[in-house]
Amino acid sequence: MAYNITLIPGDGIGPEVIKAARIVLEASGVKINWEIVEAGEEVIQKFGTPLPNYVIDSIKKNKVALKGPITTPIGTGFRSVNVELRQTLDLYANVRPVKSYKGVPSRYSDIDLVIVRENTEDLYAGIEHKIGEDAAESIKIITRKASERIARFAFKLAKREERKKVTVVHKANIMKYTDGLFLECVRKVSQEYPEIVFEEMIVDAMSMKLVQVPNNYDVLVMPNLYGDILSDLAAGLVGGLGVVPGANIGDKEAIFEPVHGSAPKALEANTANPTAAILSGVMMLKYLGESKAADRVEKAVVKVLEEGKYLTRDLGGNNGTVEYAKAVIDAME
Numbered sequence: 001m002a003y004n005i006t007l008i009p010g011d012g013i014g015p016e017v018i019k020a021a022r023i024v025l026e027a028s029g030v031k032i033n034w035e036i037v038e039a040g041e042e043v044i045q046k047f048g049t050p051l052p053n054y055v056i057d058s059i060k061k062n063k064v065a066l067k068g069p070i071t072t073p074i075g076t077g078f079r080s081v082n083v084e085l086r087q088t089l090d091l092y093a094n095v096r097p098v099k100s101y102k103g104v105p106s107r108y109s110d111i112d113l114v115i116v117r118e119n120t121e122d123l124y125a126g127i128e129h130k131i132g133e134d135a136a137e138s139i140k141i142i143t144r145k146a147s148e149r150i151a152r153f154a155f156k157l158a159k160r161e162e163r164k165k166v167t168v169v170h171k172a173n174i175m176k177y178t179d180g181l182f183l184e185c186v187r188k189v190s191q192e193y194p195e196i197v198f199e200e201m202i203v204d205a206m207s208m209k210l211v212q213v214p215n216n217y218d219v220l221v222m223p224n225l226y227g228d229i230l231s232d233l234a235a236g237l238v239g240g241l242g243v244v245p246g247a248n249i250g251d252k253e254a255i256f257e258p259v260h261g262s263a264p265k266a267l268e269a270n271t272a273n274p275t276a277a278i279l280s281g282v283m284m285l286k287y288l289g290e291s292k293a294a295d296r297v298e299k300a301v302v303k304v305l306e307e308g309k310y311l312t313r314d315l316g317g318n319n320g321t322v323e324y325a326k327a328v329i330d331a332m333e
């Protein structure tokens, strides 16, 4: 059997890391027919929009997509394609596993946590406007429905992965209605899972704790904005954005993509680390039920990182994106 999967190469370093992930996934033994669709900054001229309808149609048809990062202009220009995709398809859970790997230089060697970020509302709802020339307003939306379903998703994930603790991250001391509602919903859902330790943490204190004692944490569930920020912080604790994968999951469709962005000006050609994209592919294989193939790829990545012979520049090596991906393929058993 072959899977039909939508492939969105994205902008900047996207096409390179996605190509690397693609050849690795193809070597895993799982048969995939890729439907390649274009979205992002570079297709505006061709389609008149960064998110042409055929991209959404393809994901709705295939149910699963692997995606490269897409550039969003800062302060002006078009709305984030990433946010639009997540909202249009109601991909409400953004899952970002953050793990230490041997051979990856970092402050800690024993981090293994998952950030579960609510992906459809909060300040990312896009309800923002100017009030005259000198003021602006953005509205933070938190609903019981979205908060309860992300809480349930986090606890189910903790149970499935035999994790011990869920920590809700909030700022309900200041935003009593919005974060207060989020907190109330997670507290309520936590009661359905007495076997899992439940803990509450204010986002500023959480930032400090993550830097000081990240190995105290297991599953973290939080509203959209805090999840966006803390997942980059957590990435910095395990070697950087080059190694942290992600998934956007809804009830019908799922898009797998690295946590990092398109790094438009930061990196030369063939220097980006494709580990995050490859591990996003591993998450995709698990989602499809292809756990053996997922294991093969993950073990190969772990081996290559640990051996340290083929590392990209961000990890202190001098190998290219393509060489690293080939080393992962060679390391597969």
Ligand code: NAD
Pocket: 013, 017, 068, 069, 070, 071, 072, 073, 082, 241, 242, 257, 258, 259, 260, 261, 262, 263, 264, 266, 267, 271, 272, 273, 274, 276, 314
């Ligand atoms: P970024 O993640 O693109 O890059 C930040 C820094 O991290 C880079 O300068 C680079 O040093 C490093 N880095 C990131 N990925 C790497 C990799 N694979 N290998 C090696 N080093 C890597 O963040 P940014 O510069 O703030 O954002 C650039 C653009 O990406 C923006 O337009 C932003 O909106 C967009 N973005 C998109 C997504 C997405 O598509 N899901 C996510 C985040 C940012």
